[in-house]
Amino acid sequence: MGTAAEPGRPAGRVRRGRRLPRAFFAADPLTVAPRLLNKVLEVGDRSVRIVEVEAYRGTDDPASHAYRGPTPRTEVMFGPPGHLYVYFSYGMHWCANVVCGPDGVAGAVLLRAGAPRTGVDAQRAARPAARRDVDLASGPARLTQALGIDGSLGGIDLCRPDAAVTVRDDGVAPPPEPVAGPRVGISVATELPWRFSVPGDPNRSRPR
């Protein structure tokens, strides 16, 4: 019903785990990105296990929204780590990032795909176009749709006790050897292997 089976884990009660502290996000996006794999992204009763991410840096990364310095849209990327950077893409989609790196240095990790975990019925209701459950959160805008993340949550602090969105550790370790490859949908810095995913996970996004 509400909870998806996770292969390799015993059926039954789902561990909620504990919210990641701000220190987790204070490192460089390139360091944080692979560590976020297999962490849990939770919004209310809905959650996914993060299976694909991309690192974006700031003024030294031409593919980053922060490359040309702060703007009203991107200023949160220049602020303290552990906040949510949400942007509107292609006129119709929301995409969510976690701000990483020290305060004053721009950086973020784009949350690209997740495996549905709890509140799966609500995720299906939020994603009527998804034919199969592996399509529920298998893309950055699909993930935000499945969990109900939009611009109204932009800038929130994920590390506060009362945060509407949290990233949690339920005891599942990141993959020891994550798949690394080029970031999707960019036209510059395409040689950098800054996209990370859980090897073999069927919920990863399908690059075009």
Add this chain to the structure above:
DNA sequence: CCGCCGATCTTT
């Protein structure tokens, strides 16, 4: 299963 293309808004 795969590739093409339109939708629609922000930023440059």
Add this chain to the structure above:
DNA sequence: AAGATCGGCGGG
């Protein structure tokens, strides 16, 4: 004018 995308449609 292009973009950190998605889903519908047509063809194989």
